Amino acid sequence: MIYSSTDNNKIKDIKKLNQKKYRDLNNLFLVEGEHLVEEAYKSNNLNNVIILEDYNFNIEKDNIVVTDKVMNYITELDNHQKVMGICSKLKEKEYGNKILIVDGIQDPGNLGTIIRSAVAFSFDTIILSNNTVDLYNSKVIRASQGMLFHINIVIKDILDEINKLKELGYYVSATKVDSGNDIDILKEKEKIAIIIGNEGNGVSKEVLDNVSSYIHIPMNSECESLNVGVATSIIMYELNK
Amino acid sequence: MIYSSTDNNKIKDIKKLNQKKYRDLNNLFLVEGEHLVEEAYKSNNLNNVIILEDYNFNIEKDNIVVTDKVMNYITELDNHQKVMGICSKLKEKEYGNKILIVDGIQDPGNLGTIIRSAVAFSFDTIILSNNTVDLYNSKVIRASQGMLFHINIVIKDILDEINKLKELGYYVSATKVDSGNDIDILKEKEKIAIIIGNEGNGVSKEVLDNVSSYIHIPMNSECESLNVGVATSIIMYELNK
Structure with a gap:
C-alpha cells in the first residue's frame, strides 16, 4: 500500500x-x-x-x-x-580508554560536529549530560554525518559518572578557556575522560570542582575563545597523534 | 529625535x-x-x-x-x-606571512568559525573567493564573535591571487580529505598560504592544479571527513604551535 x-x-x-x-x-x-x-x-x-x-x-x-x-x-x-x-535509539556499550564528557552543549550543530570529530580521532565513548541538546535532534544527526552510529554515546548524570570513572582509574580533565595545563599532560595517561562545557558558560562549577586537572589550548590573546566544536576537536586530534 | x-x-x-x-x-x-x-x-x-x-x-x-x-x-x-x-566594510591591508584562502565555503557558521580560529591562531589574512558566502552576512559575523574586525579579510579571484602569491615566494598548499602531506611540511616555510574548500566538494580542481602541495589531517578510516571549520582550525592550530 x-x-x-x-x-x-x-x-x-x-x-x-x-x-x-x-x-x-x-x-x-x-x-x-x-x-x-x-x-x-x-x-x-x-x-x-x-x-x-x-x-x-x-x-x-x-x-x-x-x-x-x-x-x-x-x-x-x-x-x-x-x-x-x-x-x-543507540544501545549502551562498554567504555574504552578515551571518553569525552559533554556538559550542557546547546547548539545541535556543535554537538554533531563533536560526534563526527570524536569518530575521526578514535574516541570510543561520549557521555552527554542530561541538559545537553538531544542527541536525536535531526540537526545533531545531520551535523554528525551519521557518525553517531559509529561510537558509543550515553546520556547520564555526569557528576555521578565522573566519580565512577575516577574510581575506575580514569584521569578526568576539564577544558578551561583561560588557564590550565597543556594537552600533552594527557598523552601519558592510559585511561582519560575529557569534559567540555556549554557554549556560553563552559564547564559547570560543580563539575570543575571534581576533576583531576584543567587543560586549555594556547591562543592569541586577541581572541577570547574558540568555538566549542573546534576546541574539542583540537584536543581529540592531539590525543590521536 | x-x-x-x-x-x-x-x-x-x-x-x-x-x-x-x-x-x-x-x-x-x-x-x-x-x-x-x-x-x-x-x-x-x-x-x-x-x-x-x-x-x-x-x-x-x-x-x-x-x-x-x-x-x-x-x-x-x-x-x-x-x-x-x-x-x-573592512579595508584591505597588507599581507603577512600566514594566509588562509577560502575556496567557496557556503555555510555562514563555518566561515565565522574559521575567522574566529584564524585570529586565535595568529593567521594575518583571509582571502575569500568570489563564490564564498558573504562575509557581511549576519550569521557569519555572529559566528566570528566579532573577530572579523581583528584580521585582514579580502575578497578576490583566488586563481589570480594564488599565482601572485607564488611569485611573491609563498608556499601555497591545498587541503585534501583523502591524501597529501602531513601539516608539518609547512612548518619550515617562511611564507605560507593554505587553501580550504567547499563543504561538499573540497577545493576546486582548477585551484588544486595550481598549488605547490597537498596536505591532509590523518584520521580514523571510519570517518570520511571532518567539518571544514574543524579541519581548518586544526591546521592553523598546528602552525601556531
Missing part, C-alpha cells in the same frame, strides 16, 4: 518523532536521506525505511511507501529527501 | 543592509549587540549606533534612537538586541 493521507495515524505517529517527547516515549528516532539510512542499517539501528513511491533504494526494511505530500508532511527539511529511516 | 515608524526612508534603508545587494551598494553592513558594536568601534569601522530609546550604552557615534517596534523591524534575530551598529 501507499500512504497518501496526512490524516493517517501511522503517518501522524511518525511525524511526532520530530519531537523529543515522542522519541523518548517510543525509543525511536528519524533520519533523513540515503546516507544516514545506510549508516543506520549498517549499525543495526534501522527498523523501517520510509520511501517515496516509485523510488528505488537498495535497502528493504519493512518499507513504508508514501506520496510526495506525505514525505513533505513528515520531513523537517525545506526540501524532503527520497528516503527516511525510523531507527532504534 | 526618536524613530518610531517603519515607513521612514532612513529606517527602510538601514533594514535593506540585511541584503548583500545593498551592503555592496553602500559599502556598509550591520552588526547586532553590544559586543559586536564595541568591536566595530575599536577597529574604527563603526559609523552609527542604532539604539533603543531609553537605553544607555557607553559608545556615542551619531546615534540613531529607535522604538522597540523599529528595532524589531530592522533586526534579523528572533529577539532584537538593544543596540546595533552600522559599519563600514
Whole structure:
C-alpha cells in the first residue's frame, strides 16, 4: 500500500518523532536521506525505511511507501529527501580508554560536529549530560554525518559518572578557556575522560570542582575563545597523534 | 529625535543592509549587540549606533534612537538586541606571512568559525573567493564573535591571487580529505598560504592544479571527513604551535 493521507495515524505517529517527547516515549528516532539510512542499517539501528513511491533504494526494511505530500508532511527539511529511516535509539556499550564528557552543549550543530570529530580521532565513548541538546535532534544527526552510529554515546548524570570513572582509574580533565595545563599532560595517561562545557558558560562549577586537572589550548590573546566544536576537536586530534 | 515608524526612508534603508545587494551598494553592513558594536568601534569601522530609546550604552557615534517596534523591524534575530551598529566594510591591508584562502565555503557558521580560529591562531589574512558566502552576512559575523574586525579579510579571484602569491615566494598548499602531506611540511616555510574548500566538494580542481602541495589531517578510516571549520582550525592550530 501507499500512504497518501496526512490524516493517517501511522503517518501522524511518525511525524511526532520530530519531537523529543515522542522519541523518548517510543525509543525511536528519524533520519533523513540515503546516507544516514545506510549508516543506520549498517549499525543495526534501522527498523523501517520510509520511501517515496516509485523510488528505488537498495535497502528493504519493512518499507513504508508514501506520496510526495506525505514525505513533505513528515520531513523537517525545506526540501524532503527520497528516503527516511525510523531507527532504534543507540544501545549502551562498554567504555574504552578515551571518553569525552559533554556538559550542557546547546547548539545541535556543535554537538554533531563533536560526534563526527570524536569518530575521526578514535574516541570510543561520549557521555552527554542530561541538559545537553538531544542527541536525536535531526540537526545533531545531520551535523554528525551519521557518525553517531559509529561510537558509543550515553546520556547520564555526569557528576555521578565522573566519580565512577575516577574510581575506575580514569584521569578526568576539564577544558578551561583561560588557564590550565597543556594537552600533552594527557598523552601519558592510559585511561582519560575529557569534559567540555556549554557554549556560553563552559564547564559547570560543580563539575570543575571534581576533576583531576584543567587543560586549555594556547591562543592569541586577541581572541577570547574558540568555538566549542573546534576546541574539542583540537584536543581529540592531539590525543590521536 | 526618536524613530518610531517603519515607513521612514532612513529606517527602510538601514533594514535593506540585511541584503548583500545593498551592503555592496553602500559599502556598509550591520552588526547586532553590544559586543559586536564595541568591536566595530575599536577597529574604527563603526559609523552609527542604532539604539533603543531609553537605553544607555557607553559608545556615542551619531546615534540613531529607535522604538522597540523599529528595532524589531530592522533586526534579523528572533529577539532584537538593544543596540546595533552600522559599519563600514573592512579595508584591505597588507599581507603577512600566514594566509588562509577560502575556496567557496557556503555555510555562514563555518566561515565565522574559521575567522574566529584564524585570529586565535595568529593567521594575518583571509582571502575569500568570489563564490564564498558573504562575509557581511549576519550569521557569519555572529559566528566570528566579532573577530572579523581583528584580521585582514579580502575578497578576490583566488586563481589570480594564488599565482601572485607564488611569485611573491609563498608556499601555497591545498587541503585534501583523502591524501597529501602531513601539516608539518609547512612548518619550515617562511611564507605560507593554505587553501580550504567547499563543504561538499573540497577545493576546486582548477585551484588544486595550481598549488605547490597537498596536505591532509590523518584520521580514523571510519570517518570520511571532518567539518571544514574543524579541519581548518586544526591546521592553523598546528602552525601556531
